[in-house]
Structure formats: C-alpha cells, structure tokens
Amino acid sequence: MSKTRRISCLAAAASAIALAAAACGAPEEEGDDRGAVPDDATDCANYEQYGDLEGETISILGSIRDTEADEMMEAWSYFESCTGAVIEYEGSGEFESDMKVRVDGGNAPDIALFPQPGLMSNFADSLVPASEEVTSLATEGWTEDWLNYGTIDGTLYAAPHSSNAKSFIWYSPSFFSDNGYEVPQTWDELIALSDTIAADGITPWCVGFESGGATGWPGTDWIEDIVLREGTDVYDQWVTHQIPFNDPQIVTAIDKAGTILQNPDYVYNGTDTISSTPFQEAGYPILDGNCAMHRQASFYGAMWPADTEVSETGDVFAFRFPESNEGDNTMLVGGEFVAAFDDSESTEMVRQFLASELYHNARLQTGPWSTARQGVDPNNATTPINVFATEILTDPEVTVRFDGSDLMPGEVGASSFWTGMVQWADGDKTSQQMADDIEASWP
Known part of the structure; x- marks a missing residue:
C-alpha cells in the first residue's frame, strides 16, 4: 500500500455478523488472492481530472470489512496519493443501525456504500443527487436495470459499486x-x-x-x-x-x-x-x-x-x-451503491472516481471481486469464478434483478x-x- 495513505478501517469483531451483508451474500473474508494494482491506476496523469485535493478528507462508511476492506482501499490508494485526498473508511458490522444513528445525529458520513437499495431510499431526504458527471459515468457504465436500483423517485442518487452474481x-x-x-x-x-x-x-x-x-x-x-x-x-x-x-x-x-x-x-x-x-x-x-x-x-x-x-x-x-x-x-444480483450525504467538491471527485472504469479495473486486480461496470476487462479479476461472474454481469444482454429481500x-x-x-x-x-x-x- 502507498506510504502516503492515511486510512482508518474500523472493523467490528470478527464474530459479529452484519445482517445486511449476510442478506447480500457478502463473506467476512475474501482470502489471500490480492493482485497487483494495474499500471493505469498507478499513473498520476490519470488522476489530473480530479484536481488538487490536498488537505481534503472524505469519510466513507460501509458494511465491507477485514481483508475485503483492505483490498478495496488498495484500489483507491493511488487516487489518494495522486490527488492528495485522504479517504477515511469505516467498515461496520451493524451498518443499517449505524447509518440511522449517524444520520439522525447529524453525523452522516460523506459517502455510504449501501448494500440495500431499499435501505438507501430511507435516507433520500438527506442524500445528494448524482451530478451530471456522475450520472454520465453511471449511464456509460451500467445497464438500465442497475441504474434503476440507484434511483429514487426518478432521481439518480448512486452509481453501483461491487456486484455479486447470485444465480x-x-x-x-x-x-x-x-x-x-x-x-x-x-x-x-x-x-x-x-x-x-x-x-x-x-x-x-x-x-x-x-x-x-x-x-x-x-x-x-x-x-x-x-x-x-x-x-x-x-x-x-x-x-x-x-x-x-x-x-x-x-x-x-x-x-x-x-x-x-x-x-x-x-x-x-x-x-x-x-x-x-x-x-x-x-x-x-x-x-x-x-x-x-x-x-x-x-x-x-x-x-x-x-x-x-x-x-x-x-x-x-x-x-x-x-x-x-x-x-x-x-x-439475480447483489452489490453496493455509492451514495453521498455531502456536496463538497472533494466528495464529488471521489464519487466520480468510484464510478470510473479506472477504479473498477483496479479493484478487480486487488483481490477477489466482481463488477457490472461496462468497459472493464473481466480477465483482470483474480480468480476464475470472478472472471466468470464479471463476464455475466457486464453482458448487456443479461437481465438482472436485485436481491428481492434487500428491496423489501x-x-x-x-x-x-x-x-x-x-x-x-x-x-x-x-x-x-x-x-x-x-x-x-x-x-
């Protein structure tokens, strides 16, 4: 990992089970199959569009923990070192209840990785709609099926993050x-x-x-x-x-x-x-x-x-x-969605990066993972099953529907x-x- 990174991952006890994560089928551990960050992701020229974010700190809360969280943070480490931004990530084993406490207490994270579209819609009044740039990246990157799950009352709020093939x-x-x-x-x-x-x-x-x-x-x-x-x-x-x-x-x-x-x-x-x-x-x-x-x-x-x-x-x-x-x-699919509670320029830049092909290709190579982001190379995935899943998930001919219990x-x-x-x-x-x-x- 980059020595310039200053990221905190507050993992819950290993014995705790995040109910939302369990429903989506997210494992506690993803193994030791971490790969190398691709050359494109290490080239600071590819981050110039995000500007100089030196001194800016962006907080992210999600249900992803342990090894999988480390692999996710590795995928955005060069965004940090090249832009000067600091991403403080917290992985919670009680994501649903923690989100409610944070938002009700006026202490919402800048960005939340929601594993349940239905849960995300509960916070619609506090969320920042996707900008034109994020909307453009999302439309370029995902099929209408996926975009619908990041949309609330006709407004796009969140681009997808990871994707699991459940069938x-x-x-x-x-x-x-x-x-x-x-x-x-x-x-x-x-x-x-x-x-x-x-x-x-x-x-x-x-x-x-x-x-x-x-x-x-x-x-x-x-x-x-x-x-x-x-x-x-x-x-x-x-x-x-x-x-x-x-x-x-x-x-x-x-x-x-x-x-x-x-x-x-x-x-x-x-x-x-x-x-x-x-x-x-x-x-x-x-x-x-x-x-x-x-x-x-x-x-x-x-x-x-x-x-x-x-x-x-x-x-x-x-x-x-x-x-x-x-x-x-x-x-049938599961996954997370990148929603924001903050409208600052630094948060917007992180949202754009997390919706980019650059990030998704990098994340495929930092550990076992799959994505539905169009334009990635499925062969970048570190395991044969994740190659197979990403091939299916990025196929525009496949009709996807999100895990029903997570929508109810x-x-x-x-x-x-x-x-x-x-x-x-x-x-x-x-x-x-x-x-x-x-x-x-x-x-």
Whole structure:
C-alpha cells in the first residue's frame, strides 16, 4: 500500500455478523488472492481530472470489512496519493443501525456504500443527487436495470459499486465428467439431473440456511431465483408489493423450490438439517463426492477450504441457475451503491472516481471481486469464478434483478422472510402458511 495513505478501517469483531451483508451474500473474508494494482491506476496523469485535493478528507462508511476492506482501499490508494485526498473508511458490522444513528445525529458520513437499495431510499431526504458527471459515468457504465436500483423517485442518487452474481449452482466438474452428467440449461433438466444423480446413489443437493442472527437468508435466494425465472414482471410486482406476498404465483414458486428443498431423497443429511447447517460449509460435501450441487452466489468461491482449486477444470466451479422459460437470460444480483450525504467538491471527485472504469479495473486486480461496470476487462479479476461472474454481469444482454429481500421493507426482507424460510424448511409451515404470515408482516 502507498506510504502516503492515511486510512482508518474500523472493523467490528470478527464474530459479529452484519445482517445486511449476510442478506447480500457478502463473506467476512475474501482470502489471500490480492493482485497487483494495474499500471493505469498507478499513473498520476490519470488522476489530473480530479484536481488538487490536498488537505481534503472524505469519510466513507460501509458494511465491507477485514481483508475485503483492505483490498478495496488498495484500489483507491493511488487516487489518494495522486490527488492528495485522504479517504477515511469505516467498515461496520451493524451498518443499517449505524447509518440511522449517524444520520439522525447529524453525523452522516460523506459517502455510504449501501448494500440495500431499499435501505438507501430511507435516507433520500438527506442524500445528494448524482451530478451530471456522475450520472454520465453511471449511464456509460451500467445497464438500465442497475441504474434503476440507484434511483429514487426518478432521481439518480448512486452509481453501483461491487456486484455479486447470485444465480449460481456449485458443482464438481470432474464428478460431472466422470459420470457423464451435463450442466442443465432448464429447470426441467435440473430436476431430471437430480433424479438421475439420486438413482445413481449420490445425494443431489447440499443445502444450509444457518447464518447466526441472519439464519434463513440463503433460502430467500432460492425463492427469488425461481420467481425471477417465472417472469421479471412478476418479480418486480412481488418485491414492490404490487401483488401480495401470498399471491398464488408466489406460493407456486415456493412449492417449486420445495420439489428440491423438501425432497428427502435430494438433500444431504436430510431436509430436517437445512436450517441448522451453516451456509458457509454447506457445499463442502461436494469435495468428498457426498453431494453433487449447492446453490450459492459467486462470493462462495472464497469460502471453500484453502486447498480447493476453484476453476472450470478444478475441484469445484459453478454454473448458472437454469431458466424456466426458453430464451430468458436472467441473473439475480447483489452489490453496493455509492451514495453521498455531502456536496463538497472533494466528495464529488471521489464519487466520480468510484464510478470510473479506472477504479473498477483496479479493484478487480486487488483481490477477489466482481463488477457490472461496462468497459472493464473481466480477465483482470483474480480468480476464475470472478472472471466468470464479471463476464455475466457486464453482458448487456443479461437481465438482472436485485436481491428481492434487500428491496423489501426490513420487517419482511430481513425478518419475516428469513424466519419464514426456516419454519418452512423445518416442516412447521406449508408454502401457503409461510406466504400468508409474511404477507401479514408487510408494513
């Protein structure tokens, strides 16, 4: 790291779990795969447009911590050394509550990295709209799907930051090859493959919903993936409550998830272990040949044991969650958005930089990360799974929708939806009962 940098990263205790980060699928640690900052990022000529910011300090608050925070700060270190600015970053394990305390107390950070668009909209009255320059960079860099999530009541407030590809299913390439299994392209093919694997004496699926105080969130991703593949219109109406949570289309989607998650022949160690199995370790039996598939986001590439080769020809890799309708090309996503509470010139320059191709290419190379920023080279990513994710995320032909629970009110997306998935997985509630209860909790 540059010796001229003066950055503070106030990490919360390692045992604490940031509920918002968990819902988005952000891991605590991203491993030791840091790469070199690219030459473009080290050339001060590329920062002249941001001016002389000597003596200016810009505060950023986010939910990103530990190794991942270090890698993020490395990516903006040359912005600091070349412009003279100081970026003070604080990573919080209680981001949602901390933001409210800060803003209510008149002590908002200059910039916040919001992992939930729904949470960001709660602070719209305090946010600074995107300038013409930031709007131009955002429009150049992201598809309309992404821009919509940084927009509140027709006004763009935030350009995206990182992006996670969530519609992934992990598997062993060698296990598939050795047994003549092909990666399924449709839901029907996925079920047929699951039946074949079960008939061959291997459990098709590893599943785990346990995540401390956020237990249940991995289950919400299953429902979101299935609803999204029934149709983007249905998905959009569902997450915005234009149709109720217990709409027959949603109950049908929950039942569809149940064809896998409530099938005792499909789930490793039985369906009654789903809610108690830690999601971080749930996929590990794939390595021993004890199960064949595990549904989890691209970030899961950093959660395999250290000696695991994560690549298309390695121990494990991922394929895309199959489509239900022929011709669809969808991806469930998560990520953060760069919103500002301060309208100073220095904050504006940081916002512009964080929306730039220069920053996103640099961040790809400072550690495992993926982005939807158009113009980056996906091959700059430090791991094969992040190359794969970035290729998908930067493809303008892919229709993306943000994690539904992160768009719903907190009483639902970070509460009743989570607990409902546990009750359903445990067999205590039917799909209809779960959906009815969640609908009743909607504020």
